[in-house]
């Protein structure tokens with residue numbers, strides 16, 4: 001006999017499953033304290049075009065308000081395994097406390113486009129961020145901007161941004177695009193491992209950083225832009 005499974009059954013089943021701990025209810029920043037925006041470069045190549053693009057975004061974020069502090073975490077050359085029940089004592093261990101700091105007001109995550117998707121390092125990093133969801137959703141309500149570099153125009157940069165946004169939404173983060181015309185985020189094209197010739201791309205990176213700062217300042221308790 002065919003079983004009927006209607007919306008009421010679905011909601012009842014969903015309600016019986018504990019998925020994650022309750023949200024942190026937009027843990028408010030301490031008034032007068034600095035707001036930290038952390039940029040993460042998820043290229044396996046240290047200090048290359050993705051790191052440069054994320055740094056550009058961070059510099060723009062810093063320029064929005066004197067209370068904004070920034071830090072770049074370049075994952076290039078680090079060893080970070082994906083999530084597993086017993087993750088190894090790898091380089092992620094030193095990164096986690098930086099992300100757990102209550103001063104963190106927003107993130108900018110950058111990845112190269114690898115076959116039209118984000119890097120496996122980016123995926124591994126985000127998986128390992130699972131402790132930021134339990135027992136409290138530490139990133140809940142905080143803005144996240146995304147930056148993608150590629151060797152080609154239309155090389156999958158917007159897909160990479162989508163992947164980053166979608167993953168970070170699992171942390172309760174609010175994806176923001178950039179100030180126009182960076183509607184999705186930072187989209188850059190490298191040439192000979194350089195992005196300094198991509199003026200439009202650099203503008204999208206800067207405008208993404210500025211937008212993350214705009215939204216960090218808008219959060220309850222942040223005090224708005226001065």
Ligand SMILES: Cc1cc2nc3c(=O)[nH]c(=O)nc-3n(C[C@H](O)[C@H](O)[C@H](O)COP(=O)(O)O)c2cc1C
Nearest residue numbers: 043048049050112113114115116150151152155190
């Ligand atoms: C395995 C691999 C796959 C790549 N796939 C793409 C791609 O699909 N689209 C694209 O535009 N560039 C692609 N690239 C080029 C990189 O995205 C580009 O060189 C990027 O700027 C590298 O970032 P990095 O300088 O921070 O390492 C690929 C590079 C590698 C190594």
